[in-house]
Amino acid sequence: MLRISQTNGEIKRLIETAEMAWFEVFYSADTNKVIYVNGREYYRLPLRFSTKAKVLAYFRQYWGITMSSLMFRNLITVTKNxxxxxxxxxxxxxxxxxxxxxxxxxxxxxxxVTAALSIVPESDDEILMVRYVISKSGTRLIILNRNQKEMMP
Known part of the structure; x- marks a missing residue:
């Protein structure tokens, strides 16, 4: 859990970690464990992300309920066994x-917050401006909204 912070550097780290969460789940899939559903190929997620509840709990470390649900839908998942x-x-x-x-x-x-997001960590090329609403609750910071939802994977 991230603590409440007030510096731009800490907010920047929160945004980067939150933005990476979806990729952490997506790219953790085992490409050797494949199933086919309606002609589409699916890879099995590891045990730590083996259920919808586990994935949502992971996203909820950084994102509010609505954004976590949106991110889960964007994964395009199926459940088997x-x-x-x-x-x-x-x-x-x-x-x-x-x-x-x-x-x-x-x-x-x-x-x-308004953030300039880049494709490459060290480059200012191909910048996308994104607005975030971050909630301060107890000792946590959670991103409640992001204005570029359609750009999310």
Missing amino acids: GRLYVVAGDTGPLPIFPRQVTVTSRTDTRIR
Whole structure:
């Protein structure tokens, strides 16, 4: 769990870790454990992501309920014999690395941020501007919303 933070560097790290969460699940699939459903190839996820509940719990470390559910739907999964499988494929390059973070407003419970996301961690080429709403709850920061939902994998 990430603690409540106020620095741009810590918010930047939260965004990068949260953006990587979907890829962590997707690319953890075992390409040697394959099933076919309706002509599509699916790879089995490891035990730590073997059920919808486990994947959602992982996403919820960084994302709110609505965003976690959206990310799960974007995985395109099937269940067979109690195990979760993810559709085979390549996401291609996507801007997920925050190059710059600007806090646009703060309250006791919310931080609004605009981030410049890049495809490559060390490059400012192909930048996508994304707005986030981050909740401060107890000792945690959770991303509640992201304005570029359609750009997510």
